[in-house]
Amino acid sequence: MPFFPTSFEELIDRFASLPGIGRKSAQRLAFHVLALPEGEAEAFAETILRARRTVHTCPVCQNLTDGEICAVCADDRRDKSVICVVAEARDVASLERSREYNGVYHVLHGVLSPMSHVGPDDIRISELVKRVAGGDVHEVIMATNPDTEGDATAMYIARLLKPFDVRVTRLAYGIPVGSNLEFTDDATLVRALEGRREM
Amino acid sequence: MPFFPTSFEELIDRFASLPGIGRKSAQRLAFHVLALPEGEAEAFAETILRARRTVHTCPVCQNLTDGEICAVCADDRRDKSVICVVAEARDVASLERSREYNGVYHVLHGVLSPMSHVGPDDIRISELVKRVAGGDVHEVIMATNPDTEGDATAMYIARLLKPFDVRVTRLAYGIPVGSNLEFTDDATLVRALEGRREM
Numbered sequence: 587m588p589f590f591p592t593s594f595e596e597l598i599d600r601f602a603s604l605p606g607i608g609r610k611s612a613q614r615l616a617f618h619v620l621a622l623p624e625g626e627a628e629a630f631a632e633t634i635l636r637a638r639r640t641v642h643t644c645p646v647c648q649n650l651t652d653g654e655i656c657a658v659c660a661d662d663r664r665d666k667s668v669i670c671v672v673a674e675a676r677d678v679a680s681l682e683r684s685r686e687y688n689g690v691y692h693v694l695h696g697v698l699s700p701m702s703h704v705g706p707d708d709i710r711i712s713e714l715v716k717r718v719a720g721g722d723v724h725e726v727i728m729a730t731n732p733d734t735e736g737d738a739t740a741m742y743i744a745r746l747l748k749p750f751d752v753r754v755t756r757l758a759y760g761i762p763v764g765s766n767l768e769f770t771d772d773a774t775l776v777r778a779l780e781g782r783r784e785m
Numbered sequence: 786m787p788f789f790p791t792s793f794e795e796l797i798d799r800f801a802s803l804p805g806i807g808r809k810s811a812q813r814l815a816f817h818v819l820a821l822p823e824g825e826a827e828a829f830a831e832t833i834l835r836a837r838r839t840v841h842t843c844p845v846c847q848n849l850t851d852g853e854i855c856a857v858c859a860d861d862r863r864d865k866s867v868i869c870v871v872a873e874a875r876d877v878a879s880l881e882r883s884r885e886y887n888g889v890y891h892v893l894h895g896v897l898s899p900m901s902h903v904g905p906d907d908i909r910i911s912e913l914v915k916r917v918a919g920g921d922v923h924e925v926i927m928a929t930n931p932d933t934e935g936d937a938t939a940m941y942i943a944r945l946l947k948p949f950d951v952r953v954t955r956l957a958y959g960i961p962v963g964s965n966l967e968f969t970d971d972a973t974l975v976r977a978l979e980g981r982r983e984m
Contacts, residue, residue, distance in 0.1 A: 589878035591851035597836040600829050604814050613875060615803050619833060620840060620849075627837045630799050631830035634818060637796040638826045641819060650819075652790035676812060679788035 594620070646717070648693040648710045650675045658682075658690055665689045667724040671714060671743065673697050673731060681729065689727070692717065697730055697739040711743060718750050725753040732759040732777065793819070845916070847892040847909045849874045857881075857889055864888045866923040870913060870942065872896050872930060880928065888926070891916065896929055896938040910942060917949050924952040931958040931976065 590598070594616060601612035619627050643649065644656035647669075651657070658664055658678070668689030672678055678691050696709040706712075717723060726747060730736035744754045760778035761770050770778070789797070793815060800811035818826050842848065843855035846868075850856065857863055857877070867888030871877055877890050895908040905911075916922060925946060929935035943953045959977035960969050969977070 589881045590874070591840050591849055593832070593836045593839045593851055594849060596832050600832045605817050606810060606813065611805060614805065616836070617873075617875065618804050620836060627833055631833045633792070633795050633799045634826055634830040634833075637792045637815070637819060640792045641790050650790055650793060652792050674816075675789070676816065679812075682788045 643693070643695075647691045648695060648713060649678050649691055650693075663688075667722055668727065669714070669717065669723055669725070670727045670729050671740075672729045673736065673739070677729065689725075692726075694730070694739070697735040698742055699735050706742065709739075711746070714743065715746055718747055718752055723750075723752055725755060728754065728756045732757075842892070842894075846890045847894060847912060848877050848890055849892075862887070866921055867926065868913070868916065868922055868924070869926040869928050870939075871928045872935065872938070876928065888924075891925075893929070893938070896934040897941055898934050905941065908938075910945070913942065914945055917946055917951055922949075922951050924954060927953065927955045931956075 597616040597619065598609075598612045601607055601615045602609055604612075607615070619630065622630070640652040641650055642652075644651045644659055646655050646659045649656045649658065653660065665688050669692050670681065670687060670689055671692045671694065672681070673694050673696060675693050675695075678693060681687050681691075692710070692714045694709045694711065694714075696704055698704060698706065698709070714726075718726065726743075728740035728743060730740050740756055744756075747754050758781050759774070760781050761767070761774060767775075796815040796818065797808075797811045800806055800814045801808055803811075806814070818829065821829070839851040840849055841851075843850045843858055845854050845858045848855045848857065852859065864887050868891050869880065869886060869888055870891045870893060871880070872893050872895060874892050874894075877892060880886050880890075891909070891913045893908040893910065893913075895903055897903060897905065897908070913925075917925065925942075927939035927942065929939050939955055943955075946953050957980050958973070959980050960966070960973060966974070
């Protein structure tokens with residue numbers, strides 16, 4: 587038996603369907619939305635609709651944009667000959683935050699995952715190959731996560747790009763800055779050893 | 786500098802404005818909403834609007850309802866002579882879940898809190914006094930939380946109801962069922978001792 591009005595139970599259900607939101611949190615969020623000042627809840631709903639209406643993927647790099655092409659691709663100061671390949675749009679935000687990278691991106695929108703039935707045609711790999719085949723690209727940096735699926739995806743794409751005259755690199759993985767050997771997990775230590783450099 | 790399209794940043798901001806949702810979670814939720822199947826995001830927005838449009842407080846007990854009066858007040862089998870006073874609508878749901886209580890409710894929508902500038906006129910106390918003054922009420926059970934503000938609110942209301950021919954009681958507070966003495970905090974133990982009963 588529901589203890590709340592139907593439309594309120596539905597609101598709780600909606601919040602509970604979001605990732606990482608349990609039943610109790612969903613209830614708290616629903617109460618919060620109901621108690622918002624006049625117009626605020628309507629603005630919330632409108633924000634959802636507007637984001638859905640205006641946000642799409644950039645035809646060049648597949649990153650999220652509300653313009654014709656994304657801000658990075660549209661920027662003349664960015665080096666179009668270097669492409670950094672990431673799994674998700676949020677990874678672009680992380681790399682941009684570092685203010686170190688001046689090339690452009692390619693967002694795959696996923697990684698290869700046989701377990702989840704995600705194959706090469708389910709992510710934006712062919713779009714990347716087309717960009718590289720178009721010429722003028724000197725380096726492709728694979729920046730997928732250093733886990734099984736991220737590594738496999740990077741390897742797969744590196745092999746696909748072999749026929750083209752392009753340098754394919756992978757982000758360095760090792761001990762994070764500020765960390766120490768004692769608390770570094772084995773897998774990271776293996777990467778750190780493999781990636782050791784001349785001093 | 787924002788790393789996402791404006792309308793997407795706005796969606797993140799909206800989610801981040803909800804209680805208990807940090808920046809990272811808000812970003813994850815926004816990505817989730819953007820990736821929802823066709824029509825689902827629209828349904829989410831519509832659910833917010835519908836809940837705001839249809840849900841209001843019951844004119845009798847101040848509980849949430851989308852009908853003329855709430856389901857409990859409308860139920861002929863409920864004992865209208867017993868009123869259980871709770872701070873929030875969610876507390877009604879908790880008590881209903883126990884399937885033990887057969888009276889009706891009164892939702893205060895808050896507790897007295899001088900620190901937060903919440904006085905008697907800011908919560909639904911006068912509506913309760915009117916109900917009791919209307920007669921036919923034999924017992925008022927104070928079920929506000931057993932904390933400073935909940936206790937103070939219960940005391941305040943009990944004093945207001947003194948002039949009327951009505952029994953005012955307070956929920957029993959003590960060691961929770963299934964718990965044990967060793968792990969019971971001092972405040973609860975004090976309550977358990979104060980509330981001890983003849984065997």
